[in-house]
Amino acid sequence: MFEKQNELIKSGVITLVGQPNVGKSTLLNTLLGQKISIVSPKPQTTRNRILAVINDPGYQIIMLDTPGLHEASAELNQEMVKTALDTLREVDIIVFIVDAAAPLPRKGRNPTSYLSTARAKTPVILLINKVDLLAKEQLLPIIEAYQNLHDFKAIIPISALKNKGTDIMIAELLKLLPMGPRYYPEDIPTDASERFLIEEIIREKVFLLTSKEIPYSTAVMVDRFKEEEGRGLVTIDATILIEKKSQKGIIIGKGGKKLRQIGTSARIDIERLLGGKVMLRLWVKIQKNWTTNNRVLKELGYRG
Numbered sequence: 387m388f389e390k391q392n393e394l395i396k397s398g399v400i401t402l403v404g405q406p407n408v409g410k411s412t413l414l415n416t417l418l419g420q421k422i423s424i425v426s427p428k429p430q431t432t433r434n435r436i437l438a439v440i441n442d443p444g445y446q447i448i449m450l451d452t453p454g455l456h457e458a459s460a461e462l463n464q465e466m467v468k469t470a471l472d473t474l475r476e477v478d479i480i481v482f483i484v485d486a487a488a489p490l491p492r493k494g495r496n497p498t499s500y501l502s503t504a505r506a507k508t509p510v511i512l513l514i515n516k517v518d519l520l521a522k523e524q525l526l527p528i529i530e531a532y533q534n535l536h537d538f539k540a541i542i543p544i545s546a547l548k549n550k551g552t553d554i555m556i557a558e559l560l561k562l563l564p565m566g567p568r569y570y571p572e573d574i575p576t577d578a579s580e581r582f583l584i585e586e587i588i589r590e591k592v593f594l595l596t597s598k599e600i601p602y603s604t605a606v607m608v609d610r611f612k613e614e615e616g617r618g619l620v621t622i623d624a625t626i627l628i629e630k631k632s633q634k635g636i637i638i639g640k641g642g643k644k645l646r647q648i649g650t651s652a653r654i655d656i657e658r659l660l661g662g663k664v665m666l667r668l669w670v671k672i673q674k675n676w677t678t679n680n681r682v683l684k685e686l687g688y689r690g
């Protein structure tokens with residue numbers, strides 16, 4: 387066993403970056419073969435750096451999922467973009483992802499401009515994701531639109547959702563990764579705590595089941611996590627923070643229906659995560675303007 391630990395393999399850290407909604411978190415989950423990063427059709431779903439460890443007998447890829455890069459004015463959004471940009475300086479390879487179905491880059495709107503904050507030597511791979519939405523002949527103009535924007539080591543069309551092209555992506559990563567040790571034990575898929583993963587599951591359900599500004603005014607905190615001795619039941623109390631009084635009625639819903647929906651679908655996922663029965667109790671609390679409050683942003687782990 388010790389010999390195996392010392393054996394050199396292809397290993398290193400890569401970051402997945404790109405605009406919101408391009409499929410970064412979907413790709414991380416697909417490559418890991420397990421859902422750890424939340425996904426929704428709404429932009430700005432991911433707010434933290436999420437680390438996943440992808441193991442193979444011949445390699446270990448430490449993969450970072452990041453918040454989407456966007457023009458940010460509110461403090462929360464600025465922190466999210468900073469979190470993503472900070473990863474550019476600490477990785478072996480940058481994987482920049484674009485959405486094949488999104489408008490092409492043009493003057494004044496070039497998503498790859500964010501790469502200017504990366505170290506000049508760090509190799510960048512471009513992934514064109516969601517190619518399942520395109521006809522084959524639509525791909526070439528997209529590749530042409532991006533290929534001169536940066537000195538990409540490779541441009542790879544993929545579908546994160548359908549797991550297409552990901553083998554080619556891994557092969558390209560392995561070409562660029564250095565030889566090194568296995569940094570994480572093989573049975574550790576992420577460095578995220580159970581508490582964080584539970585908060586994220588609840589937040590995902592808020593993203594999926596509410597609309598307009600509600601998802602963006604919401605954060606989740608687990609207050610209590612109690613395992614009942616011998617009963618195989620975990621009781622979890624969690625608070626959904628909102629910004630304004632007017633949002634309380636919306637998130638609770640008529641007769642409490644919306645909150646029940648959020649709770650039920652979150653509980654199912656949390657039971658899968660913990661491998662046992664869960665009682666989830668959700669509370670709603672108004673925390674005025676938490677998205678701009680330095681102290682609360684820190685408490686929630688959104689500010690370093």
Ligand SMILES: Nc1nc2c(ncn2[C@@H]2O[C@H](COP(=O)(O)OP(=O)(O)OP(=O)(O)O)[C@@H](O)[C@H]2O)c(=O)[nH]1
Nearest residue numbers: 406407408409410411412427430431432454546547
């Ligand atoms: N058709 C198709 N949809 C995809 C693919 N990859 C992701 N999606 C969808 O795109 C939406 C956004 O996916 P996410 O993985 O949350 O995107 P993200 O880049 O992590 O977004 P942020 O966290 O907001 O920055 C979801 O509805 C996904 O199901 C793909 O390959 N094909």
Ligand SMILES: [Mg+2]
Nearest residue numbers: 410411431432
């Ligand atoms: Mg995401």
